[in-house]
Amino acid sequence: MCTAYSSDCPPASSALHGGPAAPPAAVAAPVVSLREVSVVRRGRCILAVESFEAQSGEFVVVVGPNGAGKSTLLGVMNGFVRPAFFRPAFFRPGSGGPGNGRAEVLGCDMRSFGGWRVRKRVALVAQMVDVDARLPISVLETVMVGGYGRLGLWRRPGKALRELALSHLERTGIAHLAHRPFGQCSGGERQRAAIARALTQEPDILLLDEPTSALDWHAQRGILALVADIHAERRHTARPLTTVMVTHDLNALYHGGEGEARRTVPDRVVCMAEGRVTWSGPVADALDAERLTALYGTPIDIIRHGPRPVVLF
Incomplete structure (x- = not known):
């Protein structure tokens, strides 16, 4: 079931302050709220998240080694992976109490x-895969696919789309x-097309x-x-974009848009290992050598390179 959440509602920050009769501003609910969520495949638990939230307009980067459950977490958020719940006592012996x-x-x-x-309302830019160069579909046609979900069953794509x-x-x-032809594009061009499809x-x-x-490094x-600029463009609009990015490139945490945005792109970093969230916090605290050594x-x-830290391994 769906509650009455709507991204079209005005943000609490738009309310006037100082008036004696003004009601207190409501606290906005997170757009993503996962608590005690698990995913089990073939008898093995591949995701066991005690708590994960994302606020409207937030930019969250998820990092961790292969098999940490990062892609499964995204699958839960876009509805392709149906989750189950677990009791915290199962993972913390002696804690007791029912699950929530x-x-x-x-x-x-x-x-x-x-x-x-x-x-x-949730768009996914998936990992890149090889594409047959003979695929008879153009870049424009692949991007238009992003709008098919809003057309409905009996409507055909037209001029507006x-x-x-x-x-x-x-x-x-x-x-x-x-x-x-989409299959004749370079990897960087196909990825830009995938982002355009998601925006459509x-x-x-x-x-x-x-x-x-x-x-390659340039791409x-x-x-x-x-990605950083698209997120920034909608940050202060009526419908701010919430971005969750999984990456293995730790140096991407301080790399992105122009100017100041290049040094501090995400609002928060989440570390995952063995299907669990092991740490969550600001970028400035995420690039900790001891924490990352234990994580990976x-x-x-x-090390420092000018104003930004650089991860070496």
Whole structure:
């Protein structure tokens, strides 16, 4: 089931202050709220998150080694992975007490059969895969796919969707590739098209699963800058974008948009290992050599390069 959450409601910060009759500002509910959420596959628990939240307009980066449950976490948030709940006592012997599980995204219960409806408002940029160069579909056509979920069952894509897709191709810097076969694009170009497709979905939450994997350094820099700038553009609008990005590139935490944004892109970093959230906090505290060494199981050092820290391993 879905509650009355709506991203169209005015933010609490828009209320006037100082008036004697003004009611107290309401505390906005998180757009993602997971508590005591688990995912079990083939008898093995691959996700056991005691608590994970994301606020409207927040930029969260999730890091951790392979098999940490990062992609599964994104799957729960976009409705492709149905979660279960667990009792904390199972993971903390002696703590006792009943479970208090919750799995809500944009007010929708992701355990209910109606949880799939959230996919219209949550866009996922998945990990890159090889594409057959002979695939008979253009870049524009792939981007228009992002708007199909809002068309409904009996409506066909028309001029409005085409113009929307073209505008997002322009925003991601590949409008000149609109009619090129998608399979003949470079990795960086395909990733920009994937981001344009996600934006055509007009989401409230943008999920990115290792968006810079298999890209050269120049393409990585461009993708990170694009993601940072898109998030910043909607930060102070009526519908701020919540961004959750999974990455293995720890140096991406201080790399992204132009100017000041390049040094501090995410609002928060979440560390995961063995399906659990092991730490959550600001970027300034995330790049800790001792914490990262324990997280990845390999020696990691942090050095300074001008105004920013750099991770060495």
